[in-house]
Amino acid sequence: LPMNSAFAFVPRLSSQDVLQALSRGTSMAAEGHPFDLGKYVVAAESNGIDVRKGSVVDAVVLRTPYERLEYRAYRAAYQGHDMTKEQARRLAQRFGAEVQLVIFAHSPRPGIGERDFLQKFSHATLLLKQGRTLSPVSAGRAGLAEDFFAVKGEGRQILWLGSVSYTFKIPPSLLNGHTAECVFSFLDSAGHQHSYHVNLKNFY
Secondary structure, X not given: OOOXXXXXXXXXXXXXXXXXXXXXXXXXXXXXXXXXXXXXXEEEOOOOOEEOOOOOEEEEEEEOHHHHHHHHHHHHHHOOOOOOHHHHHHHHHHXXXXXXXXXXXXXXXXXXXXXXXXXXXXXXXXXXXXXXEEOOOEEEEEEEEEEEEEEOOOXXXXXXXXEEEEEEEOOHHHHOOOOOEXXXXXXXXXXXXXXXXXXXXXXX
């Protein structure tokens, strides 16, 4: 983690943060390590292999400006095009004051009719402890593929999988030292509501 962090969300990265994220991401790729998302996991509902019948959500991950920059540096290095300091600074400015919440999920049922299951996620909000509800400024879907899952009581099934991401702009009131506790809620493709408590002070 950055030298000046004690696990507390930093919406706008310092020059030192930018250089460290760039260095860590590039080094991870150069050393052949997979990108480590572990410290940014909000909830893990399954191990990605064994799932309950009718379930949808596998995990929820918080992506901070620091993590997003670190990952972009990692991806660039992995592809053989190391990110420059200037590129890193521009990305840090773009990511500032935003957080992304990413839902890794699988379809509740097999079959071609479930191929669009990621499109059915909806009603994502971020409820701040002050009572203010944020709507996402953007949403994205990625990684649609098929794979085998061990469905409890059903055996092995081929299900669709992928991710849905929601980006939220953090308001100035939260940046000025107010509580960083919030609740992320959404409806999954089966219409089930999910809510997860997130304390931004537990993430960098």
